[in-house]
Amino acid sequence: MLNLREAELHVLYCLIRKPKLMRIANVDSKWFAGAGLQHLIELLHRLDGAFAGELDLISQFNGAYPNEMTRQDWLEIDNSAVTTADYSGWLKMVRDDYMNQQLRQAAFHYQQTPTRQNRAALESALDNTKQDDGIRSDVSLSDLADVMDYKLDHKVDDGLQTYTGLNDLMGGGLRGGILFTIGARPAVGKSAFALNLIHQLESKNKAVLVDLFSLEMTNNENYQRLLAMETTLDNSKFNNPSVQLAPNEKLTVKSAMERLKAQQLYLHDNIFFLDEIIAKISAHAQAAAKGKYLAVIDYLQLIKTKQPNENRTLEISSITRELKLLTNELDIPIILLSQLNRQVEMRPNKVPNSADLRDSGSIEQDSNIVAFLYNGYLECGQPKSYRPKPNEPRKVILDIQKNRAGALGRVSFSFAANQLKFKEVFL
Ligand SMILES: Nc1ncnc2c1ncn2[C@@H]1O[C@H](COP(=O)(O)OP(=O)(O)OP(=O)(O)O)[C@@H](O)[C@H]1O
Numbered sequence: 001m002l003n004l005r006e007a008e009l010h011v012l013y014c015l016i017r018k019p020k021l022m023r024i025a026n027v028d029s030k031w032f033a034g035a036g037l038q039h040l041i042e043l044l045h046r047l048d049g050a051f052a053g054e055l056d057l058i059s060q061f062n063g064a065y066p067n068e069m070t071r072q073d074w075l076e077i078d079n080s081a082v083t084t085a086d087y088s089g090w091l092k093m094v095r096d097d098y099m100n101q102q103l104r105q106a107a108f109h110y111q112q113t114p115t116r117q118n119r120a121a122l123e124s125a126l127d128n129t130k131q132d133d134g135i136r137s138d139v140s141l142s143d144l145a146d147v148m149d150y151k152l153d154h155k156v157d158d159g160l161q162t163y164t165g166l167n168d169l170m171g172g173g174l175r176g177g178i179l180f181t182i183g184a185r186p187a188v189g190k191s192a193f194a195l196n197l198i199h200q201l202e203s204k205n206k207a208v209l210v211d212l213f214s215l216e217m218t219n220n221e222n223y224q225r226l227l228a229m230e231t232t233l234d235n236s237k238f239n240n241p242s243v244q245l246a247p248n249e250k251l252t253v254k255s256a257m258e259r260l261k262a263q264q265l266y267l268h269d270n271i272f273f274l275d276e277i278i279a280k281i282s283a284h285a286q287a288a289a290k291g292k293y294l295a296v297i298d299y300l301q302l303i304k305t306k307q308p309n310e311n312r313t314l315e316i317s318s319i320t321r322e323l324k325l326l327t328n329e330l331d332i333p334i335i336l337l338s339q340l341n342r343q344v345e346m347r348p349n350k351v352p353n354s355a356d357l358r359d360s361g362s363i364e365q366d367s368n369i370v371a372f373l374y375n376g377y378l379e380c381g382q383p384k385s386y387r388p389k390p391n392e393p394r395k396v397i398l399d400i401q402k403n404r405a406g407a408l409g410r411v412s413f414s415f416a417a418n419q420l421k422f423k424e425v426f427l
Contacts, residue, residue: 004097006080007090008032012040013080014087016057019049021087025133031098036069054078085147092133099129157291160333161204162197163424165411169400170369174201174294176331179324179366181300182398183338183357184373185345189396189415189422190337191217193373194296195225196422197335201294202263209264209288211295213277215302219267225420230256234418272304274319278326285330293330297323299337301358317362324366338363340372350374350385353401370402378412378427396422 015021022044029041043061051057058074106125110118159173167173174180184190191214198210214222224238231252237244245253266284271277277297285293297303300319309315320336327334340356352372354364364370376385377395388394394415400408412425 004094005033007093008037009077010080010082010090011087011094012037012077013082014084014090015041015044016054016077018084018087019044019047019051021084022048025088025091027091028095028098031094036065036073039065039068083146083150084143095133096129099125103129159291160201160208160294162200163411164426165409165424166398169403169407169409169411171406173205174333174335176291176333177327178333178368179320179327179336180333180369180371181336181338181357181363181367182371182373183340183352183363185340185352188373188375189394189417189420190373191298192225192415192417192420193396193398193413193422194298194335194337195222195420196229198265198294198296199226199229202265205292207264207289208292208294209266209284210293211266211268211280211284213268213271213280213295213297215269215272215298217269217298219269222267222269226260227253227256228419229421230260232416232419232421235420236418272302274303274305274322277303278322281326281332281334282330285332290331293332294335295332296335297337299339300363301339313360313362316360320360320362320366327368336363336367344374349383351376351383351399364402367402368404369400369406371398371400373398378410383410393417395425 011027015027027041027045029038029045032038032041040061043057043064047057047060051060054074058069061069103122103125106118106122110122157175158167159170159175161167161173182190182193184193194212198212201208201210212222225235227233227238228235231249233245233249233252237249241250241253268280271280277295281295285295300316303319305315305319309318323334323336326332339358340352341358344350344352344356352374354361354370356372357363357370374383374385374397375388375394376383376397378384378397383397383399386395394417396413396415398411398413400410402408412427413422414425415422
C-alpha cells in the first residue's frame, strides 16, 4: 500500500511535469509535510507554469528558499516516475490525511479541555472532512496518451491469474474494475467453482488478499471444502475426521492445513447486508497491495439491503450497480455468483443465457463479464448438455457470454464433486 510520503512525492512529480494540474483542483501547501514541500507548492502556485523545466524550477526554489530542499529531496521526487493518470487519487490521499489529522487534534483538545470554543473547533474540523474536496479525476486525451506512452515502454501487470483458458479469454487475468458474474443452476457447483478459482489464484499469484462472502455456507463447510480440494480426499470424510480419516490421510491433511495458513483468504459467513460487505471490501482492498485483491460473493440473490424494496428487481439492480461502482472506485475485481431461474431447464439444450439470470437484467448490464456454469462438454466446438453420472467426474463448461474487454468463449472442466475439485480440460 502506498504511504503518505510516496503520495506527496507523486503529486509533486506530476505538478512539476504538468503544472496545469494545479488548476483542476485546489492544492493547499498546508497538506504537505515539512517546510520544503510546502514552499515548493507555494512556488508552483506563484509561477503558474512559468518555469523552463525542473532544473529552472530548482534554481528558482533555491533562490527563494536557500537550503530548504537537498539534492536527495529532489531525487526522491524524480524517483516517483509515475504517469499523471492517478494524480487525483494521490492528491486526495494527501488532502484526506491532513483533514483527518486536524480532526484528531481537535478531538484531543476538546477531550482535554471541553470548552465551547474547542467544541466549535472540533465541529469545524469534522465539517472540513465531510466537505466536497473538489478533486475530480478529469482525464484528457493527453493524460490518456501519457498512460499509453508508459505502457508502450513498460510491461503492465497482467492481472490475477487463474485457469489458463480463462486468462486467455480475459487477455491476461482478473484486473481492477471488473465485475465478473457467474450464473448457474443449484448444485452444478458454482460455490465449489468459486473456491477453485480462489485456490488457483492463491497458487499462481503472490501475496493476494481474498475475501469470500459466503451467504449460504458456513466458514467450517468452506474450510472443509478447501481441505478436500487441497488433499483430493473425499469431502464427506471431514464431517468426522478423527474416525473417517486414516492415519496417513491425517498427515496429508495437516500439511494441507499448513499450506492454507500461508494464504490471505478471509471467509465471511456472517455478513449479509450490502453496506457491510462494501465496508469490509473497502477496508481490505485498501490494505492490500495494488492489483492484489479479490472479493468473491456467493451469491447475489441472498444479499440483503438496509432499505429493502418490495420490488426485488429494483433492489437487485441497486446491488449490482453499487458493486460495479465499487470495482471502479477501488480498482479491484469482484466475482459475483448468481442463481438462474428455472427456464433453462425447459429448453432442449439446457444451455443458460442472460435471460436466465434471476431477478434482473441489471446483472448483465452492470457486469463486465458474464459467464454460465453448466453440466456439459464441447463437441466440434458446440456445447452439449448432459446428465452427470454418480461417482464419475462431471463434465462442466464455463461459458463466457459477455466480455466487455475480451473474447467470448468456453472453458471445459472436469469436476470431481466428492473432492470439490475443478480441473481444466485442454481440448
Ligand atoms: N462428498 C461428496 N460426494 C459427491 N458429491 C458431492 C460431495 N460433496 C459435494 N458434492 C456435490 O458437489 C456439488 C457442489 O455444489 P455447490 O454447493 O458448489 O453447488 P452450487 O452450484 O453452489 O449450488 P447451491 O446454490 O445449491 O449451493 C453438488 O452437486 C454436491 O452434491
